[in-house]
Amino acid sequence: MRLLLVEDDVELGRRLSERLRAADFAVELATSRSVAEDWPDVDQLGAIILDLGLPDGDGLDLVRHWRGVRVETPIVILTARGSWQDKVEGLNAGADDFVVKPVRFEELLARLNAQFRRQHGSRSPAIAAGDLRLDPLARTVELAGQGLALSRQEFRLLHLFMRRAGQVLSQADIMDDLYELDRERELNTVEVLVGRLRRKIGRGRITTLRGMGYRFER
Amino acid sequence: MMMRPPLPGSLRLRFLLAITLWVVLGVGAIWFSAVGIFRTHVERSYHEELEVHVRELGRLTALAPDGRIVLTRPLSDPRYEEPLSGFYWQVTADGRAPLKSGSMTRGSLDEHIAHSPEILHTLDNGPTGPAITYGFTRTGPRGEDIHFVIATDQRELDRLVNSFTRDLTLWLVGLGALLLATGLAIIGFGLHPLDRLSRAIGRLRQGEAVELEGRYPVEIAPLAADLNAYIRQNSDMIARARVQAGNLAHSLRTPLAIITDEAERLAERPDSAAAGQVLLDQAGAMEQQIEYQLARARSSAGQPASGRTTRLPDVALPILKAMERLHPGKHFRLAVGGCSGTALPVDPVDYAELLSILLDNAGKWASAEVVLAFTCAADGAITATISDDGPGIPAPELARVFDLGVRLDPAVPGSGLGLAIARDLAATLGLRLDLTNRAQGLMAEVRFTP
Numbered sequence: 063m064r065l066l067l068v069e070d071d072v073e074l075g076r077r078l079s080e081r082l083r084a085a086d087f088a089v090e091l092a093t094s095r096s097v098a099e100d101w102p103d104v105d106q107l108g109a110i111i112l113d114l115g116l117p118d119g120d121g122l123d124l125v126r127h128w129r130g131v132r133v134e135t136p137i138v139i140l141t142a143r144g145s146w147q148d149k150v151e152g153l154n155a156g157a158d159d160f161v162v163k164p165v166r167f168e169e170l171l172a173r174l175n176a177q178f179r180r181q182h183g184s185r186s187p188a189i190a191a192g193d194l195r196l197d198p199l200a201r202t203v204e205l206a207g208q209g210l211a212l213s214r215q216e217f218r219l220l221h222l223f224m225r226r227a228g229q230v231l232s233q234a235d236i237m238d239d240l241y242e243l244d245r246e247r248e249l250n251t252v253e254v255l256v257g258r259l260r261r262k263i264g265r266g267r268i269t270t271l272r273g274m275g276y277r278f279e280r
Numbered sequence: 281m282m283m284r285p286p287l288p289g290s291l292r293l294r295f296l297l298a299i300t301l302w303v304v305l306g307v308g309a310i311w312f313s314a315v316g317i318f319r320t321h322v323e324r325s326y327h328e329e330l331e332v333h334v335r336e337l338g339r340l341t342a343l344a345p346d347g348r349i350v351l352t353r354p355l356s357d358p359r360y361e362e363p364l365s366g367f368y369w370q371v372t373a374d375g376r377a378p379l380k381s382g383s384m385t386r387g388s389l390d391e392h393i394a395h396s397p398e399i400l401h402t403l404d405n406g407p408t409g410p411a412i413t414y415g416f417t418r419t420g421p422r423g424e425d426i427h428f429v430i431a432t433d434q435r436e437l438d439r440l441v442n443s444f445t446r447d448l449t450l451w452l453v454g455l456g457a458l459l460l461a462t463g464l465a466i467i468g469f470g471l472h473p474l475d476r477l478s479r480a481i482g483r484l485r486q487g488e489a490v491e492l493e494g495r496y497p498v499e500i501a502p503l504a505a506d507l508n509a510y511i512r513q514n515s516d517m518i519a520r521a522r523v524q525a526g527n528l529a530h531s532l533r534t535p536l537a538i539i540t541d542e543a544e545r546l547a548e549r550p551d552s553a554a555a556g557q558v559l560l561d562q563a564g565a566m567e568q569q570i571e572y573q574l575a576r577a578r579s580s581a582g583q584p585a586s587g588r589t590t591r592l593p594d595v596a597l598p599i600l601k602a603m604e605r606l607h608p609g610k611h612f613r614l615a616v617g618g619c620s621g622t623a624l625p626v627d628p629v630d631y632a633e634l635l636s637i638l639l640d641n642a643g644k645w646a647s648a649e650v651v652l653a654f655t656c657a658a659d660g661a662i663t664a665t666i667s668d669d670g671p672g673i674p675a676p677e678l679a680r681v682f683d684l685g686v687r688l689d690p691a692v693p694g695s696g697l698g699l700a701i702a703r704d705l706a707a708t709l710g711l712r713l714d715l716t717n718r719a720q721g722l723m724a725e726v727r728f729t730p
Contacts, residue, residue, distance in 0.1 A: 147629055
């Protein structure tokens with residue numbers, strides 16, 4: 063899943079990006095309001111983590127702007143402003159959660175996953191499809207009750223498929239979710255990855271639709 | 281216009297006392313002076329009149345051929361002929377029968393008062409009491425002394441003076457009452473700008489105005505202007521303090537976030553796990569102190585100030601909306617009671633912070649619903665209750681939930697500072713905060729008593 067992290071502090075931005083990538087997210091980093099505001103595909107992102115105190119403007123205005131143009135991507139505000147006045151303003155501007163710095167990474171991850179669950183109407187962090195069960199918090203996958211060893215990219219791909227089960231995902235959709243925009247992309251990477259995943263979870267679970275993409279069967 | 285009774289220590293009472301004293305002294309002085317002048321004037325007129333009468337008596341007196349003393353005609357004043365009228369005359373001479381006025385039906389006048397050709401007068405006893413007596417002598421044809429005496433009762437003079445004094449007293453009492461009423465009207469007129477100022481301050485306290493409104497006389501206009509400047513300065517200072525607190529938070533929390541991240545990384549590595557954990561614990565303690573002290577700084581900035589009031593239930597509406605987003609699946613309900621439009625005389629930012637903490641706390645523990653209810657009593661007490669349908673707090677824990685850093689369930693996100701900050705905020709705002717277990721769930725009660 064691809065996230066947009068809007069953080070002006072270079073060191074904190076670098077560290078959070080590292081952590082999020084280690085947790086199998088693709089992370090885009092914007093260090094100013096103007097860069098974030100012009101981000102090309104905010105509505106395709108899994109979530110936005112937004113600092114409020116940006117050098118060229120207030121992050122709250124960004125929230126209002128995005129909500130004003132019908133961007134429904136979950137927004138988690140991560141800020142040094144800790145008063146309830148700021149929290150109420152942020153949430154009422156359209157943010158989905160409000161986290162005050164410093165935060166333990168596990169808590170930030172849990173709050174992000176809560177947003178993903180809320181987005182998909184599920185109260186449990188785990189996603190299930192038949193006898194396949196994926197827990198994004200524990201980062202485990204079970205097939206018929208047995209643990210399944212997946213690489214980081216395989217896990218991220220399966221997570222994407224299971225979140226959007228029944229939908230057709232093009233190779234570009236998958237690339238967008240798995241990789242940052244500025245990374246080099248080779249389309250056959252997706253084919254290779256899907257092939258490896260099929261071998262581990264069963265061929266019938268992922269259908270190839272020629273010229274369109276892939277569909278994870280419910 | 282009905283005038284309020286002046287309060288002890290008030291300007292109105294001071295003016296009233298001063299005017300009353302002035303009127304009493306002034307009217308009293310007029311009374312004493314007028315009575316004195318009138319008495320002097322009346323006495324002088326009496327004496328002049330008596331002198332005229334005694335001269336007339338001398339002129340009209342003659343000796344008849346048989347030696348009797350007679351009057352050629354009656355005195356011009358008829359009161360000398362009315363019996364016991366208080367106006368008497370008498371003419372005596374050695375060896376002759378005395379001649380008396382018709383009014384003197386009994387007694388006589390002392391002839392020795394007239395013992396000189398010069399007209400003399402004295403206060404003597406007359407037939408009907410003390411009398412002002414005039415007399416002189418003239419030598420008769422036989423060389424004898426003829427005594428002419430004329431007298432008027434002193435009570436006649438007293439009656440005139442008393443009558444004047446009574447009329448004057450009544451008139452002066454009326455004048456005094458009129459002057460006092462005028463004085464009260466002047467006090468009311470003069471102090472009207474201060475009454476307006478008092479009402480403007482009342483509106484300020486009630487939150488119906490943000491500064492003293494209206495134009496005032498030049499004597500108190502600087503006071504109103506200074507007060508408005510002070511209110512603005514105070515508001516600006518509070519705003520600046522809050523901004524500075526926010527800036528301080530920002531400047532401390534971002535480096536602390538980096539330290540926390542580094543500590544987490546260290547804690548994840550076996551060779552530095554212990555050091556990392558120490559750093560994490562200390563970073564956590566620093567974070568707690570920053571949050572707590574900044575909350576205190578923010579609330580201290582909001583110490584009671586003129587014109588800062590919280591409008592109910594408006595203050596709660598954005599908070600409840602935010603809580604619905606923060607705690608999806610939980611319903612936040614508002615019961616306004618009879619408090620719609622009520623102005624609570626506490627800082628709105630701090631009161632909102634207090635409600636937010638309690639509502640967020642209730643939202644974390646509620647099963648399905650949180651109710652915020654306002655109650656306004658006739659005595660001016662305003663109570664906000666926040667009730668949830670969660671598990672409540674075990675009785676032994678209730679006493680320590682306000683302590684710094686206490687978390688009843690570490691699995692529930694939070695710093696353990698919320699209720700400690702809420703307690704301090706309530707104390708700063710002069711509110712009473714109580715937590716009680718209900719049949720199901722917890723109820724926080726925030727009470728304002730005027």
